[in-house]
Amino acid sequence: MKRILPLLFMWLCNHAVADTAPQLPVEAFASIPDVSSVQLSPNGKKLASVVRVDQAKLKGTVVSIQDIETGEKSIPLHTDNQKFVILSLQWANDNILLISAKFPANRYGTPTTETRLVKYDLTTKKTSSVIPRSVLDRLNWIPQHQGQIIDLMADDPDNILLSLDGMGENVGEDSVLKVNLAQGKSSYTQNAKKKIISWITDRQHKVRISIYNDDTEYRIYEQAEQKRDSRLLWTFKAFSEDSVWPLGFDADPNILYVRAYHQGFEAIFKVNLTDPKLTKELVYANEDTDVEGNLLYSKLKKKVIGISEGDGEEYTFWEKEYVGLQNGLKAVLPNAHNYITQFSADERRYIVYSTSSTEPGTYYFGDRDEKTLYPIANRYGRLKSELLADTQYLTYEARDKLKIDAYLTVPKGLEAKQLPTIIFPHGGPISYDSNDFDYWAQFFANRGYAVFRMNFRGSAGYGYEFMKAGLKSWGLEMQNDVEDGTRYLIDQGISDPKRICIVGASYGGYAALMGAAMTPDLYRCAVSVAGVTDVAYLVKSSRRFTNYKVVKEQIGDDFDALYDRSPISKADKINIPVLLLHGDKDRVVKVQHSREMYDELKSxxxxxxxxxxxxxxxxxxxxxxxxxxxxxxxxxxxDNLNPKL
Structure with missing residues (x-):
């Protein structure tokens, strides 16, 4: 492998002190990542990644494969990110790379997002669909999603298991298909069952767990042998505190790890399925936040070794060997979150992704035998840490005394006093902001604006009661939390009250427009990117999807009330400049939202x-x-805030 600058030298260079940051080109922040989805082959000899290209005859992204020892590269796939978008990469074995992609489509007049899975064979240098045409020809309909891998079967590397619908009576009732990647042969190892939406295998590759969904009811079933009768383990409603979500098995086929609530917060438990009482043994919990992430399983050690979440820090390992490796990374890469995203099959080579609020993201290749760690790619190559603004954590009280966590990013070299400010509520809305790198916030800060991001009620990660407080709360308490955060900044003297703009995307765009309508004197301007403008229409638009009842449980089903809590119903109250942006192939929030809002405001x-x-x-x-x-x-x-840098 070509050696790059010594690590320590690079680190010192990237952290040179700068009093103020020059205004960087828009392209430095707004270009899609230079590199993403870096994947190490099982033998540790090849790296695959998605790379942005911007050449005269080649624009968009490509899949790049590099031999670590020789440096030889190949590019098996290219997209302009219009017809389709590459979602992720995954090595099935040392010779076959799996590529997941999405593209917009329409089904019976309903806009949809379709997913597909293709394979690239390094020997034949050919790309083809993973699912044979003969399989699709026998289905009752062409599945919308064709890339749901449920088991890579590392000890049987020529085969994978996919979850695929089209054989059952209804859309979304999946079967399990075994596909031989070398020969293209396939067979069903598990037939579809009524209202079963997904399957989980044990470490012996047997289909063991099924998840049932009927409207807002979920049931978790277990079968001792695939295709045999199932027994009910747990049943619960959507958004209920007694939910139990299976995560995966340990090497022992009777030990199942689950996520369930513990003292009001989601935690990780393990359950012995031979125990008639299904006792949940606590494995890992945070004190005042939910535990998220997926199980980390060592195929080499044949055990679960951790969880890909660490209470805002790195992954949490439960084995001393991995904790030691992580501590060593922390010593070499301080002041950053260092995620060990992948090991080679023998766990001697690995990939690390290092990031922080001022570190845009660097991928490192580590070799435990050679005791080396080298940077291999920057996620945003034009952004340097010394030019980025610090983000600080703070809290404020909403009007009902609920504590709201928030993050304030202040332009580099400026004092947090009387600044032009961007209020930037996140999308989702069941999502959250953190102090990790955020290219939107850094772009705004580089332009001279303070940026305020708050985790209003309903945001993910804060326990059951906090999540429940956001249900059916669009335009109500959730909106109050955003307003109260803005007034907090004014009261603290951080923001210039005459130069505050509210900006958001998706749900954040909805919150921005509602802020403009409900408190027109609080903001100088508003921006909605792919924002919801008619909440009633949003809910009605999900009628033809399988999650319709869950959407109504989350947002509401009183359509008159939902319309009244929509920006389009309050357009006459908006007196400040508004900017609307929307993609015409948006399959999450239809473009009609912005089109109709524009027409209403214009009229x-x-x-x-x-x-x-x-x-x-x-x-x-x-x-x-x-x-x-x-x-x-x-x-x-x-034009509207006139920052002074």
Whole structure:
């Protein structure tokens, strides 16, 4: 492998002191990541990654495969991120790379997002679909999602198990298909069952757990042998405190790990399935936050070794060997979160992803035998740590005394006093903000704005009561939390009350427009990127999807009330400049939301600008669309807030 600069030298260079940050090009922040989905082959000899390209004859992203020893590269796949977008990479074995992709489509007049799984054979240098055409021809319909891997079967590397619908009576009732990647042969190892939406295998590759869903009811079943009768383990309603979600098995086929609530917060337990009482033994819990992430399983040690979550820090390992490795990384890469994302099959080589609020993300290749660690790729190559703004954690009280966590990013070299400010509520809304790197926040800060991101009630990670407080609360207490955060900044003297703009994407776009309508004197301007403008229409639009009842449980089903809590019903109250942006191929929030909001504001002669992004999806996956969005933001905010750097 080509050796790069010594690690310590690189670290010192990246952390040179700078009093103020120069204004960087929009492209430095708004381009899609230079590199993502870095994957190490099982033998530790090859690296695959998704790489952004911007050449005269080649634009978009490519799949790149590099031989670590020789440096030889190949590019088996390219996309312009319009017809389809690469989601992830995964090695099935040393010779076959699996590539997951999505693309927009329509089914019977309903806009959908379709997923597919293709394989690249390093020997034949050919790319083809994982699912044979002969399988699809026998299905009752063509499945919307065709890339749901449930078992890579590391000890049987030529075969994988997929979860696939199309054989049952209803959409979403999956079977389990075994596919031979070398020969293309396939067979069903588990037939579809009524209302079973997913399956989980044990470490012996037997289908053991099934998840049943009927409206808002979930049931977890276990079968001692696949295709045999099942027994009910747990039953619960959506958003209930007695939920028990299976995560996976240990090497012992009777030991199942689950996520369930412990003292009001989600935690990790293990259950012995031979125990008639199904006693849940606590394995890992945080004191005042939910435990998220997936199980970390060592195929070499044949045991669960941790969880891919660490209470805002690195992954949590339960084995001393891995804790020692992680501590060594912390010593070499301080002031960052260092995630060991992958090991080779013998666990001697590994990949580390290192990031923080001021570290845009660097991938490292580690070799435990040679005791070396080398940087191999930067996620955002034009952004240097010394030019980025620090983010601080703080809390404030909502009007009902509920504590709200928040993050404040202040432009580098400026004092947090009377600053032009961006209020930036997150999307989801069952999501959350953290002090990890955020390219939106850093872009705004580089332009001279303080950036305030709050985890309003309903945000993920704060326990059952906090999550429950956000149910059916659009435009109500959730919106109050955003407003109260804005007033907190004003009271603290951090924000200039005459120069505050509320900006958001998806649910955040909804919150931005509602802020403009409900408190028109609080904000100078508002920006909605792919935002919801009609909540009633949002819920009704999910009628043809299998999660319709769950959506109504989360958002509500009183359509008159939901419309009244929609920005489009309050357009006449908006008197500040508004910028709307939306992709015309958005399959999460339909483009009609922004189109109709624009028409309504325009008819009322309100100050509004609308930019529709051609072939744009909900996530700004296309580089040109992302750049257009950020350039429009840059001009709009400068025109309305006039920052002084």
């Amino acid at each position: 009322l002669k309100k100050p509004v600008e609308y930019i529709e992004l051609e072939n744009g999806d909900h996530y700004l996956s296309n580089n040109d669309n992302r750049l257009a969005t950020f350039k429009a933001l840059d001009k709009f905010l400068a």
